[in-house]
Amino acid sequence: MIPIENFLVLSGILFSIGIYGVLARRNAVLIIMSVELMLQAVSINFIAFAVYLHPEQFTGLIFAIFVITIAAAEVGLALGIILRIFRNKGTANVDEVDMLKW
Amino acid sequence: MDWVLFALIAIPVGAVLVFMLIPSRYPQLVRNVAVVSGFAMFVLSVLVFVKYEFGGGSGLRFDLQLDWLENVAFLGENGITYHLAVDGISAPMVLLTGIVIFAGVFISWNIDYRNKDYFVLLFLLVSGVFGVFLSLDLFFLFFFYEVAVLPMYLLIAVWGASSHFGTFTRTKEYAAMKLVLYLVGGSVLIFIGIIATFMEAGQGTFDLPVLGAVTYDENFQKAVFPLFALGFGILAGLWPFHTWSPDGHVAAPTAVSMLHAGVLMKLGAFGILRVAITLFPEGAEFWAPVLMTLGVTGALYGAVSAMAQRDLKYMVGYSSVSHMGFVLMGLATLTTIGVNGAVLQMFAHGVMTALMFAMVGAVYDQAHVRDMTLFGGLAQKTPRLAAFFAIAGLSSLGLPGLAGFVAEFHIFVGTFRAGYEWAGVLGILAAAITATYILRMLAMAFFGPFNERWAGLKEMRLGEQFGGALLIVFIVFMGVWPAPFIDRISESVEFILRV
Amino acid sequence: MELNLDWSLLTPEYILAGGAGMVVLLDLFWGRLRKDQLAYVAAAVALASALTALIWVNDDTNFANLIDIDNYTALFRVFFGLIGVFACLASARFVKDRLLHAGEYYGLILLSVLGANLMAAASELLTAYISLELLSFSLYVLTSYAKFDLRSNEGGLKYMLLGAFSSAIFLYGIGMIYGVSGSTRFSEIAASLSGDTAGFDMAMFLGLVLIIAGLGFKVAAVPFHMWTPDAYEGAPLPITALISALGKAAGFALFLKLFGQAFIPLVDDWRVFIAVLSAMTMALGNLVAIQQRNIKRLLAYSSIGQVGFLMMGIAALTPENADAASALVLHLVGYVISNLAVFVAIIIYYNWTGKEEISDFAGAAERAPYLALALSIGFFSLSGMPLFAGFATKFILFQAAAEQGLLWLSSIAVFFSFVSLYYYLIVIKEMYLGKPAEPTRFPTPWLEYGALTLLVAGVFLIGLYPQPVFDIVEEGAVAMMAVAEAAGTVTAPP
């Protein structure tokens, strides 16, 4: 059996890549993609815990399913809002969207 | 008889509600209601003062306790109660408030710019003041303390007057903002003190008598006493924190500065006595020399800077700082005579300053200028105003036969008895300096050759004369026969100082 | 191991969901219905859900171990229902004049109230997360609802992106806690955490940190507060009110339940951190608010400041008694009522003038005396002045914090509540001393003034006689904390 640590490390890596994506990327759509990445890392975690530590329950698995559905809903919603910004301002670059400050 | 105290706070609040109902098209109706409720408060306060007799125990009379918030979270049996009572110290203070507000209502007779809102805020202020003097629950003491500060901003900012000096102007907004923030800043310290005391006592109640019964350990007292002393001291014009009071009182309209300098500053000293000294005797002893030094500096500092003022109202403002310095000196002696003197001075100064501010207001209403060097020989044009002002001035410089002398004498005697000879000597010197600036002002503004510019000046309005006369009656009454005041005060002071 | 599947327990939620759908359909199919009448329908639905919630007062069951139905839930259901009512009433005129698709607008508001209800009721992590996302999504959309206003889009974008980001962090934290404790139900987590957790220290604390971060974002604690000013300024005014009232209240309901029930055994570890966070939040919120010129941004920072005070309640949690919890909820109720009063007044003023700068409030007292009075009362209550709700609630909250040895935090709180008085006074100065553009009186909007009077009455009630309100709140808090004690004894996992 593959030790659980591998899964945890994988999800950790994925999570940090996602965070890096959010910080580094300037385009709103790419930020959403990196957030999705982070959510997938979480679902890996849940599944790993469910299988390795608490095999007798399905909580972990149910959790993973819910995470995936909510992630999908989130993308739909996010793209809607980004579309509005793109249509009004002509750009989806996060740096140019800084009218509200101080 | 204990409904009296409830009525004392209910009347101003009731008046506020009635004012709210009166449409602002009837200013005269507003004034009549104000006078009626002012008179009612005056009568009740005199009743409280007259009917109060000590008769042993903690001297609390007209005791009334309604529970407000109890058996909830950390609050025990009667956690926070609406506990009103009068003892020897608060009886004269209640009388003082009754007098000053009654006179104040007459003085503010000719305010016509939104006078409904004016009286709403003024009576809110008075209910706060009565609340502090009467409440025996730390929570409610703090509650009313803040209520008294709340209306000050609008009262000064809307109805006040900016004062213009050659080089700079002190706008009324600046003065109002500074005053309110300074006092609320002071109340921060009090709030922290209350929280710490409640926790330390562990009785689950904010009731002062219960908290008083607990003996706190030495270092706790030494740590918390300065919190209260400083918090209340800021309102009492403690020396380094006094700068709000001259600016604030000068910018305020007459009745408000009368009420504020006359009564609200006493709230601070009263708070020190009622809360700090009663709960923390060892703390008081430890900090007494510091309080004494600040008190004396305040007295001397106020007197000397009053001497350099050209603006009449600023002079009176700084003289209040100086007299409050005397009060703090009295409190710092922690001897019966000294503290008695302090309470007497609180009353005496209250009535004196109210009269002085009223007269300055009377001059300002007609002359619209307050620089005393511009006046000259007003006594020939307005003899009664000059006489009233002279009486207030003479009482403040401690002329025997008037209230000032009795109080100051007690304080000086108390200071010597407590072993602070240097403070006593400096205090007496400050009293002498008070004489110089009062007489300088009288000579410059009221006596001397008549300045034609003020030919149009007329004698004071009837309202002002009545208000002034009422105050003079009490100045002379306390000066000639102080026994009723002193008997009441001394027993309670002895109880507080556990002598 | 049978689950209590009595569906009737969720009737308030059904009413809300059904109502939302109905409102949307009504807007589509019933042409003749004017937009503001939709608001009254939505308000009625919210009110219905609040009233039905009263049925389960003093009840103590749960629905399929997912949701607790006890006094705590009842309290918050009523509370959120009323917030929904006021939100709808306040936005009636605003939506009619300025926004399109009123149906979806009110539908989303009802859905957000539904999300909030479930957040407060959730007794296990998954339900909590799902309801959190429901609330957040509806608020994201509502924030960017003014399609053609760039500021609304930008605010919505920032709120949404950062919201997604921090909910991912929150989720990762939940994953860790699930891994460590093996269950998602608060009571069981508390049981396993109170056992020996030597082996899982690292994972547990990482989870705890991430959860604090996630929730910190939701309630706008300091390092995670950056979105609040932009979202508040961007969102249409009623929505700003909704975020500050519903968003914060639901966030704290969950925060309190999670830390009061699940993580209570580790209280000595995270107490200091929450306290430090709360101190920083107070400091930044109140100090930066002094600099603001826009009323919405000022209220954003003032609500950040208030969050600092609220977090003190959480820092003061203790297994022994429910004092801290009841003090926190009491202050929460006081804050929300005063905040709503301020926002309703500003919405009314915005409907007249359409301006948001503080300087635009010049002379408001002459043009609308009652409005100026209500606004001042709201501000004085927020700053903790006596006669108003803020004073009593803050007094009790600071005292509760001091009881747990956080006197230093109470002192900082008292100082910053004094600082907050300064920037409220600036607005009041503008209203009472400023010169109005033109001296004409504004027409009196009777409905909004009615709502305003109700709120002002609420402020005075809590300020002058808080005993009844406090008793209700204490029942809720005790019910919530009782579950924690019961959890002390380990129960078989479901």
Place this chain on the structure above:
Amino acid sequence: MEEAWLIPALPAAAFVILLLFGKYLPRHGDWLAIGAIATSFVLFFFVLADLLDDMVGTEFDKALGQSGIEWVSFGDFELRLGFQVDQLAIVMLAVVTFITLMVLVYSTGYMKGDPRYGWYFAAISLFAAAMLTLVLADNFLLLYAAWEGVGFGSYLLIGFWHEKRSATEAAKKAFITTRIGDVGLLIGIILLWREAGTFDMSEIFEFAESGGYSSEYLTMAVLFLFAGAVGKSAQFPLHVWLPDAMEGPTPVSALIHAATMVVAGVYLVARLMPLFAAADPIALNVVTAIGLTTVMMSATMGLVATDIKRVIAYSTINSLGLMMVALGSLSVSAAMLYLFAHSFFKALLFLSAGSVIHATERQEVSELGGLARRMPVTAAVFAVGALSMAGIVPLAGFWAKDEILNVAGDSQNFVVYGFLMLSVFITALYMTRVVILTFLGEPRDREAHQHAHDAEPVMTLPLLLLAGLTVMAGFVVFDGVGEALGFPGGIGEFVFLEGPEAFHFPWDVAVLSTLSAVAGLAGGFYFWSGAAEPARRAGELFRPAYEILKRKFFMDDIYQWAIDRVVLAAGGVIAWFDRNVVNDTGVDGSARLGVFAGFGMKFLETGKLPNYALAIVTGVIVLAIVFMVVRV
């Protein structure tokens, strides 16, 4: 004895009535004031009679009629309005009531037609009441209260014509200078009280005699008390206010600055003699020194003063100095006798000067002259007063001054005695100067001279009465006269505590003083008769000395400089300090600091989304690290 408190009460009642209803009474109630004082004067005799009956044989124990009412008392601290009558008080009662009566009668003429006629009588009644209370007070607190009341009375009366800038300034100066002295008095009283625990004089005296106070403590207290006396009796450092006090109406000067207020200081020191005796001798030396400097200074200044009232004022300061020297030599009897005699002839001088001013509207001696022909009675009376002041044989001044010279000769060293003799000479010199310049010689102002005439009877009657007393009062010195008046063993025994040989008449002192007085007269005639040519030449010869005297030893200028530069400047500096340092930097500074902190943090909100995400991540990382560090 019990009705002694009535004496001050009557004028006080008169004051209150006049104050409130003065305008409505006929003649503005001047008759009420005079009636009150007259009854007090009559009452004085009853009290005197009672005191004599209580006297047990010739043994003079102080029969103190103690009466009074409780004013305030609690714990160990009690204040009484107590009155006591003893010989010292009797002398003062006699002087005060009589002189006030004379002045009031005189004032009905002098002040006729003044717009504030009623207020004048009210103020004088208040003053008289305060003075009488001061005299009768049996405890220090009441004494202090009356002391301040007297100061206030003089403030009102000096500044009576408050239209005149100079009168207002003079009143202010008087009140403040005496007030500075009162600071010392109050400190002294409290120091005495602290050890003895009571304000009552007799108890304090017993406490002092029984060695209760340490001697340095007592000396310090006594010197503080003496400071009060210096202020009130215009002694050397604080004398500047008396010459300016001449701005008040002349009857006021007669009353306050001759007979009553200024001698209060002397009375106080006399009353405290037991304390002075108990304290170490340095106290008495200080009293003598101050007294002597005052004598010499005032005498020399009197030489050059041109205003008639100021000359008499300097003569008053001169006499006060003499009395202080007498007290310095531990002789109460000499001082009180001089006080008794001095009040008559000084009041006489002032009132006659008053009638001169009333008639000619002029006060400058240089504008008067040759009035004797127009105003024979006033001239004669003035001459009598002047001669008595100079100390010419049959008049009261001679006997009293001789007594002081004799006492000074016995107990003081030679230098003091020499100076006193010199002062007698100078006094005679300037008194004759003023007489000659006013009444003899050529009238310098023709027009004033024309309508100068003797005052109406109501003013001249008191003058004649006082003149008569000035002549007869001296003989009281002899025991025979005392017994004739019903005092057992003569006035000396009765009044002055020491043994029967209080008075004796040393021939050598009498001859020496008469010689110097006559020399003074001759000098006066020589210098100032006719065109006063020699005087002018002397003036040029001692130009610098003349200038110094003219500028009153620059005392006024020094004080004025001190006030402007030091006191007002200090006020200015502190006011500036308060406005700028304490307020602008202290208060506004800290407020700006807070606002600036907010300003700094405001820029954290860059508006850029990545920064916000970065903030969240850093928050998480910092929390995680700290958690780990703290936990592990």
